[in-house]
Amino acid sequence: MKPTITLSPFPKEVESWWWTHAVERWPEMSEEKLLNTLRQEIVEQSDRFNKARSFDASAYGARDLSVLAYGNFYFSRTWMAARFALAELLSVCQWTPPAKGPIRILDLGSGSGASGLACLNALRENRIANPLELHAFDYSSKSLAYLKDLHRSCADLWPNTRIKTERNDLRNPSPKMISQRYDLVLMGFSFNEIMQDLELEERVKGLKEITNCLKRSGFLVLTEPAESEICRSLHQTVARLKELEEGLFILAPYWNGMPCPMARENGKYFSHEVRKYPVVERVERLNRPLRLEIREVKFGFSILGSTSPEPVPKTPNLLRLISPVKKRKGTISFFGMAANGWERFYEFQRRDLSKEVMNQLLGLQRGDLLQIEGELSASEDGRIRLTEANRLLPLFVPRVMGET
Ligand SMILES: C[S@@+](CC[C@H](N)C(=O)[O-])C[C@H]1O[C@@H](n2cnc3c(N)ncnc32)[C@H](O)[C@@H]1O
Known part of the structure; x- marks a missing residue:
């Protein structure tokens, strides 16, 4: 079937940037030794995401090895998830950027910037010419330092953009913490970590604070790992917040502002996307003995905003x-x-x-x-x-x- 929209693959410049940084960090290591060192850390991170699920400021964002393993292996995946979700925002939810003046973007739990930088790159590729300002929040100052460096080094991918980073623990987001209003707020694979172990009502409270920092025409784009419990938790939180907030609308993944119908039951399927993308060479090299899934990005997502969605006929067609x-x-x-x-x-x-x-x-x-x-x-x-x-x-x- 003919695509309705074609996205660029993960940029080679960013792939090389991550590898060069790993080589420069451990110049004495042979290539094979470096690959194996990163592989060990990738497996640990995979276990932390999927099994142990323990996150704190000293977790994977505290050491160079953790950030570089994430950057060389997982970064391209969350980047692509952000690109797909933003493609839906731009083409289905019909987000219209402000006619002039800067577009302000907030990336919460930004890490080293996969979602925020993918957004800058996507907006430029979509010929949106406004100045762009990205504010990135994370509790890992090391990740934020990498983000700044990457932004500076690959400037051609996001011309005329500025970034500001801020170290912050986002577990209890407050109006004081986020004082500005934004056109776009992104949470790339971070909502589940920030809200880990919180009850539904506490997650709803946190999400409400986050939506409060949107401009009237702004949107919040949440992407999450495609794990059934994580995706159900996302959609339950979104649905509950929608019940409480009349002026808030759910624009995706379903039509007519509908909360995810699969969030309640323990059905066969849970809401998530499975998208193919060209294999990233360095990821493929790292993955050879690991045999993790690298040709598809699987993610759940939701888009929220104060603009009501364009209604479509309620038919099975x-x-x-x-x-x-x-x-x-x-x-x-x-x-x-x-x-x-x-x-x-x-x-x-x-x-x-x-x-x-x-x-x-x-x-x-x-x-x-x-x-x-x-x-x-x-x-x-x-x-x-x-x-x-x-x-x-x-x-x-x-x-x-x-x-x-
Ligand atoms: C899986 S990473 C995702 C990073 C990035 N958004 C991406 O798209 O690749 C989750 C990020 O959330 C951050 N994080 C987790 N809990 C946090 C908290 N309580 N406050 C601030 N950041 C947090 C971590 O430091 C990490 O950078």
Whole structure:
């Protein structure tokens, strides 16, 4: 299916910058020894994210080794997650930047800047010419120092931009801590860490403080790791805040301001995207013995703001893909979350499909927004059987240049 938007791959300049810094930090090490040292730390970080889940200021942002392992391995992934979420903000939520004057961006839990810098780069690639100001907050001063250095060193990726960093523990965000109003607030894979072990009402309180620092036309873009508990917690927090705040709207991932219908039950699927991107060479090299997933970025996300979303017809003809596309003996099928809030199973008979259409279907990615033309007939068990008359049209089908 033809992409509705094409994103740039992760920049080579940033990839080289991270590797050069690792080499310069340990000039006496052979390449293989350095790779192995970083690999050890990558595995520890993976365990910390997925198993131990213990975070404090002395965790992975306190040592050069931690920051450089993150930078050489995980940075490209959270960068790409931010790029996909921002693509949806720009093309589906139709964020319009201020006509003139600076665009102010706040990155909370910025680390070394994957989300904030990806945002500066995305805005420039989208020909948004306003001066850009990025304020980055994190409790790791070492990560913030790397962010500043990277911003300075790869200036061509984000011309005419300024950054300010601030060391802060964001566990209890307060109006005093964040005194300005911003056009965009980003939280890239940081909400779950900052709010770790907090009860729902405390998370809601924290999120409310964060949305309070948006301008009226501003948006908060949260991306999170695709782990069922983390994504459910994100969507439950967002849904509860929406119940309390009339003037706040949920603009993504679902239409018509709908809170995530999958957040409540322990269903088969939880809300997250699975997007392909071209492999980053240094990541591939590091990953050879580790065999972690590196060709896809999996993430949950939500976009909030005070602008009400453009309503769309509440029909099963409009859907977000929420499962893998399955090719079975006689069928091709997937689950979709329809614009009316129904989770539905959509199924094509393969005998009805040309090879071209079959390949198009198999090339769909979890998170694509689609429109199905023609009437839909549901069977008694709720399955929607599609025929050759039901053409699929792409509404938001982002793809990365060079991805195969
Ligand atoms: C997984 S990293 C994500 C970094 C970056 N946003 C990205 O997109 O790659 C999570 C970040 O949240 C920061 N963090 C966690 N808890 C925090 C807290 N209580 N206050 C400030 N920063 C925190 C960590 O230092 C780390 O930089």
